Amino acid sequence: MKQDLTPYVKRIALDEGMPSLVGNTPLLPLVTLSNNGTSNVQVFAKAEWFNPSGSVKDRPAWGIIQNALHEGRILPGMHLLDSTSGNMGIAYATFGSALGIPITLALPSNASPERIKILQALGAELVLTDPLEGSDGAIQVAQQMAEDHPEKYYYANQYDNPENWRSHYKSTGPELLEQTAGKITHFVAGMGTTGTLTGVSCYFAEHKTDVEIIGVQPDSPFNGLEGLKHIATSLQPGIYDPSAADRIIPVKTEDAYDMVRCLAREEGYFIGISSGAAAVAARQVANELEEGVVVTVFPDAGFKYLSDDELWKTT
Amino acid sequence: MPILKIPTPLRPYADGQGSITAPGKNVSEVLEFTLEQYPHLKKHLLSDDQQLRPFVNVFLGEENIKELQGIETPLKEDDILLIIPSIAGG
Known part of the structure; x- marks a missing residue:
C-alpha cells in the first residue's frame, strides 16, 4: 500500500523506490573468526554496505x-x-x-x-x-x-530520536533471527548512537531471550575508531539504554586496524574501521565459546577510509 | 613559543588544558616537552615503541605533519599545532 506523504510523495514511489531497498542485507560467514571452520562456533556479519547509500545508517x-x-x-x-x-x-x-x-x-x-x-x-x-x-x-x-x-x-537528532533504535527493532532484529534460522546465540554491535544495539536488544528481549547482547566501545576517549563512541566520556545519546547490553568489550584502535587488513587480505572483505572493531569483539566472544552462533554488524565498507594511509599500511 | 592545541577527549590527561605553550624547534621537541609536563598523555599518543600511534594526526595549520617531515617538521615561534581526534558517533 502506498503511503501518503504529500507533498513529497510526488517525487518517489516509497514502496517501489530506493527506500524499499533498505535492509535485508547479506549475512557473511567469517571463516577466520570461526576458528577456520574447525570448531562448533560460527561467526557471521551483516554486510550493511549493501544498503542504498552504503551503510547501516x-x-x-x-x-x-x-x-x-x-x-x-x-x-x-x-x-x-x-x-x-x-x-x-x-x-x-x-x-x-x-x-x-x-x-x-x-x-x-x-x-x-x-x-x-x-x-x-x-x-x-x-x-x-x-x-x-x-x-x-x-x-x-x-x-x-x-x-x-x-x-x-x-x-532530526539521531542521538535522541527513538526512530533510530526502532528502525533496528523493526528490521535488523527480525533479519538476524530469520537469517540464522533462530540459531543466533550472541549479538555483537558497535556503539555510536547505540541505535543498533538498543533496537536489536529490545527485539530479542521479546522474541529470543537467550541471546547475549554485547556492545563494542573504544578502549579510551582518544581513539581512531571512527563512528564509535566512548560513552562514559562523551555526550550520552538520549536513546542509550545501559541495560541493552549484557556486557561491553573495549577495543583498541590498533587491533581494529589489524582486523580490517586481515579480513581484506584473508577473506576478501573490504570493511571500514568500526566493522574491524566489531570483528575484534566478535572474535573474542567466539574464542570464549565451545559452540554457538555469533553475529555482528559491519556498518560500512572500506571505500570511505582509503585516504587513511596508516590503516592500509602493511606492517 | 609554538602552541599545541589539545582536543577535548585528551584534556583530562593535560590538567584540563585546551592548549599548551611548548618550547621546541620541531614537532618532536614540542611533543617531548608536553609529555614531560603531562605524562598521562603518553599512552594515548605513543605506542610501546615510542612512535606516534597510527591514528594520531597532528596538524600544522591545515597540513598533517605526515605530509611534511613528520615529527621532524620544523616549527616557527608562532606556529600552532593541533592534535585532531577521530570522529565518534553516527
Missing part, C-alpha cells in the same frame, strides 16, 4: 525521515538538520535528494575527504565544525542552529 535515516513526514514535521521548504560523523549524513542526503528535502549537516571539519565529497555530490549543505571538539562539538552546533531557526529546520 540507511535504516535509522529512513525511519526518522518517514516518521517525520507522517507526523508533518518536515514542511515544504524546511531543511532536515542533524549532526553526523558522515554515514548518517550520507543516508539523509541520499533520501533527501530522492524526496526533494534539503539536508543540512553539522560535521567536524576533519571528516574524511571521501565523506565530505560524497555529501557535496549529493547536494547536502555542510556546516563544518571545530575538529578539536569532535562529534560532540557538531552536536552542539546543530542544537544551536535548531534553537535559533525552528521555522527553517526539522532537527
Whole structure:
C-alpha cells in the first residue's frame, strides 16, 4: 500500500523506490573468526554496505525521515538538520535528494575527504565544525542552529530520536533471527548512537531471550575508531539504554586496524574501521565459546577510509 | 613559543588544558616537552615503541605533519599545532 506523504510523495514511489531497498542485507560467514571452520562456533556479519547509500545508517535515516513526514514535521521548504560523523549524513542526503528535502549537516571539519565529497555530490549543505571538539562539538552546533531557526529546520537528532533504535527493532532484529534460522546465540554491535544495539536488544528481549547482547566501545576517549563512541566520556545519546547490553568489550584502535587488513587480505572483505572493531569483539566472544552462533554488524565498507594511509599500511 | 592545541577527549590527561605553550624547534621537541609536563598523555599518543600511534594526526595549520617531515617538521615561534581526534558517533 502506498503511503501518503504529500507533498513529497510526488517525487518517489516509497514502496517501489530506493527506500524499499533498505535492509535485508547479506549475512557473511567469517571463516577466520570461526576458528577456520574447525570448531562448533560460527561467526557471521551483516554486510550493511549493501544498503542504498552504503551503510547501516540507511535504516535509522529512513525511519526518522518517514516518521517525520507522517507526523508533518518536515514542511515544504524546511531543511532536515542533524549532526553526523558522515554515514548518517550520507543516508539523509541520499533520501533527501530522492524526496526533494534539503539536508543540512553539522560535521567536524576533519571528516574524511571521501565523506565530505560524497555529501557535496549529493547536494547536502555542510556546516563544518571545530575538529578539536569532535562529534560532540557538531552536536552542539546543530542544537544551536535548531534553537535559533525552528521555522527553517526539522532537527532530526539521531542521538535522541527513538526512530533510530526502532528502525533496528523493526528490521535488523527480525533479519538476524530469520537469517540464522533462530540459531543466533550472541549479538555483537558497535556503539555510536547505540541505535543498533538498543533496537536489536529490545527485539530479542521479546522474541529470543537467550541471546547475549554485547556492545563494542573504544578502549579510551582518544581513539581512531571512527563512528564509535566512548560513552562514559562523551555526550550520552538520549536513546542509550545501559541495560541493552549484557556486557561491553573495549577495543583498541590498533587491533581494529589489524582486523580490517586481515579480513581484506584473508577473506576478501573490504570493511571500514568500526566493522574491524566489531570483528575484534566478535572474535573474542567466539574464542570464549565451545559452540554457538555469533553475529555482528559491519556498518560500512572500506571505500570511505582509503585516504587513511596508516590503516592500509602493511606492517 | 609554538602552541599545541589539545582536543577535548585528551584534556583530562593535560590538567584540563585546551592548549599548551611548548618550547621546541620541531614537532618532536614540542611533543617531548608536553609529555614531560603531562605524562598521562603518553599512552594515548605513543605506542610501546615510542612512535606516534597510527591514528594520531597532528596538524600544522591545515597540513598533517605526515605530509611534511613528520615529527621532524620544523616549527616557527608562532606556529600552532593541533592534535585532531577521530570522529565518534553516527
